[in-house]
Amino acid sequence: MEWMYRSTRDAQNRVTASQAVLKGLADDGGLYVPEQIPALDIPAEELAKMTYQETAYAVMSRFLTDYTEEELKNCIRHAYDEKFDTPQIAPLRKVDDCFYLELFHGATIAFKDMALSILPYLMTTAARKNHEEKEIVILTATSGDTGKAALAGFADVPGTRIIVFYPKNGVSAVQEKQMVTQKGKNTCVIGIHGNFDDAQSGVKKLFSDEALRDELAAKGFCFSSANSINIGRLVPQIVYYVYAYGKLIADGTLKAGEEMNVVVPTGNFGNILAAFYAKNMGLPIGKLLCASNENKVLYDFFQTGVYDRNRDFVLTTSPSMDILISSNLERLIYRIAGNDSEKNAKLMAELAKNGSYTITEEMKEAMKDFAGGYATEAQTAQEIRTVYEKSGYVLDPHTAVASYVYHTWKAQNHPTAPAVIASTASPFKFARSVMSAIDSKYDGMEDFSLIDELCRISGVKVPKAVEEIRTAPVLHDKVIETNEMRQAVKDFLGM
Numbered sequence: 358m359e360w361m362y363r364s365t366r367d368a369q370n371r372v373t374a375s376q377a378v379l380k381g382l383a384d385d386g387g388l389y390v391p392e393q394i395p396a397l398d399i400p401a402e403e404l405a406k407m408t409y410q411e412t413a414y415a416v417m418s419r420f421l422t423d424y425t426e427e428e429l430k431n432c433i434r435h436a437y438d439e440k441f442d443t444p445q446i447a448p449l450r451k452v453d454d455c456f457y458l459e460l461f462h463g464a465t466i467a468f469k470d471m472a473l474s475i476l477p478y479l480m481t482t483a484a485r486k487n488h489e490e491k492e493i494v495i496l497t498a499t500s501g502d503t504g505k506a507a508l509a510g511f512a513d514v515p516g517t518r519i520i521v522f523y524p525k526n527g528v529s530a531v532q533e534k535q536m537v538t539q540k541g542k543n544t545c546v547i548g549i550h551g552n553f554d555d556a557q558s559g560v561k562k563l564f565s566d567e568a569l570r571d572e573l574a575a576k577g578f579c580f581s582s583a584n585s586i587n588i589g590r591l592v593p594q595i596v597y598y599v600y601a602y603g604k605l606i607a608d609g610t611l612k613a614g615e616e617m618n619v620v621v622p623t624g625n626f627g628n629i630l631a632a633f634y635a636k637n638m639g640l641p642i643g644k645l646l647c648a649s650n651e652n653k654v655l656y657d658f659f660q661t662g663v664y665d666r667n668r669d670f671v672l673t674t675s676p677s678m679d680i681l682i683s684s685n686l687e688r689l690i691y692r693i694a695g696n697d698s699e700k701n702a703k704l705m706a707e708l709a710k711n712g713s714y715t716i717t718e719e720m721k722e723a724m725k726d727f728a729g730g731y732a733t734e735a736q737t738a739q740e741i742r743t744v745y746e747k748s749g750y751v752l753d754p755h756t757a758v759a760s761y762v763y764h765t766w767k768a769q770n771h772p773t774a775p776a777v778i779a780s781t782a783s784p785f786k787f788a789r790s791v792m793s794a795i796d797s798k799y800d801g802m803e804d805f806s807l808i809d810e811l812c813r814i815s816g817v818k819v820p821k822a823v824e825e826i827r828t829a830p831v832l833h834d835k836v837i838e839t840n841e842m843r844q845a846v847k848d849f850l851g852m
């Protein structure tokens with residue numbers, strides 16, 4: 358059975374899975390969605406026995422139906438290997454009353470590695486299958502973690518180049534150092550004066566710039582996206598929810614068919630959407646808890662049905678969630694609008710024009726599996742301190758937002774199902790915020806001393822990704838205005 362994908366803004370725009378991976382964003386500005394969600398027709402007892410790689414094949418082969426078994430297994434083998442510092446790839450850690458699904462054991466110690474370590478293989482395979490001879494130019498906006506994970510994935514991959522834009526003053530010291538020290542002749546990293554939404558809007562504009570697309574084609578280039586709008590990122594993210602469920606069956610926490618709740622620290626809505634797709638495949642997930650930081654546009658949306666980005670952008674200690682336009686929400690909107698591209702396109706046009714839209718009561722009813730919550734900066738810091746003092750386990754600020762939201766929700770709703778909290782970054786990536794939350798005596802300490810101190814108090818070895826940047830030279834130092842992004846792309850490509 359071959360699944361087709363179609364744009365959320367134009368039902369006539371239909372492509373195969375590999376074409377959707379290759380294109381990233383649809384030309385009409387929409388996102389590709391599978392026309393149907395495949396069923397996860399595998400008994401729980403079997404899921405319980407599967408390795409991460411086997412689970413990845415079971416899930417991905419059901420979505421990416423035009424890849425052959427050999428192609429897909431080859432992609433999986435190259436992606437989930439020794440780049441990860443544990444053979445479990447995504448270990449599930451029980452700490453106190455919840456399960457933290459650690460998605461930060463890859464090359465750049467954030468959950469973006471889960472999808473970005475496989476995307477380059479999915480994409481170059483897709484190029485081969487579709488006889489695409491042009492060089493693929495990956496254009497990416499990052500709030501900190503995507504950029505480095507995409508750079509690590511695409512560096513020196515033949516037939517590709519990658520350009521990353523990041524908000525100059527909107528990422529952590531370690532995040533910035535990781536990016537600007539990136540090696541690889543095909544890589545380009547540029548800071549912009551503006552926030553993440555400015556970077557993301559700038560990139561979206563370049564994608565829909567037809568004149569630029571023609572100029573690129575004439576020079577033998579085509580754009581693609583490594584942002585979480587690419588279906589090649591979304592599908593690999595479904596895998597770890599299925600894997601986590603298998604683990605809960607294996608250790609006897611759950612019996613086949615019993616539900617787990619899922620809590621996700623959310624920014625662009627990609628990670629939690631993957632959990633929603635997993636639920637729609639038939640994975641027993643009860644509630645989907647969407648956790649926001651002080652940029653709580655999603656919390657407000659789940660409360661009121663009004664999406665309104667007209668508000669101040671707050672820089673927080675969880676920068677990868679500092680987002681007011683959650684791109685992947687469009688895929689949920691499309692679905693709760695009854696897979697109606699016209700209705701969806703209308704709402705997205707309103708968002709572009711007025712910065713807000715309101716959904717109908719019927720649509721609101723269709724998202725009752727979701728609940729929203731948020732944590733302020735003080736609550737996030739408090740959660741890091743509380744969990745550390747109780748158990749010795751150190752959370753990064755993103756995971757702490759989710760953990761706080763869960764504990765608050767739990768106190769009100771008394772769930773019986775266990776909670777799986779998506780643990781999206783290593784605390785080492787955000788050592789300053791984490792250590793200050795634990796004790797104010799760390800406030801004045803220098804970055805790498807903090808990292809050594811974090812290693813001491815947590816008993817966790819300093820990850821290789823952090824060791825590497827201690828001494829690495831800065832290779833990218835360009836900072837530009839958002840209106841210079843188009844020219845910067847042309848400069849890098851020698852046009």
Ligand SMILES: *Cc1c(COP(=O)(O)O)cnc(C)c1O
Pocket residue numbers: 467468469502503585622623624625626627628629677678755781782
């Ligand atoms: C990207 C990211 C998030 C947000 O994930 P979305 O899929 O954009 O919702 C949360 N935490 C960390 C550490 C991230 O890198």
